């Protein structure tokens with residue numbers, strides 16, 4: 590009787606045509622597609638608890654695992670984008686006096702109705718603030734200049750008066 594060592598074929602697919610990945614330490618039994626393993630996906634493959642089978646003689650991946658890896662890359666990029674958005678500095682405008690808020694409005698040419706409440710004004714300002722592009726070099730220089738010359742003392746001196754201008 591001729592013995593099949595069980596490694597040449599799996600359900601009609603030549604073993605070497607199988608996906609090169611191992612899942613739960615078992616070689617994937619899906620047919621390899623045209624996607625291939627690369628350094629770029631190495632980390633993701635490991636984090637998905639997949640391994641490149643050491644005995645695989647090629648680096649082709651099945652469609653199932655290709656989709657799994659692509660989905661993970663997409664999710665990751667999305668998470669990164671969300672994290673970046675959340676990392677953007679949040680300024681608590683409610684801590685500022687009406688006078689300061691009015692100065693901001695004037696500086697940014699924002700028009701509000703006289704009946705606008707402080708909370709509404711803060712919302713408008715917050716939205717506007719997010720749209721201001723950051724010019725790191727010049728903004729930093731300007732900021733340091735302000736701190737050094739103490740020109741913000743004006744705001745501190747007036748923060749307690751409820752002047753409505």
Ligand SMILES: [Zn+2]
Nearest residue numbers: 608617651654
């Ligand atoms: Zn596979």
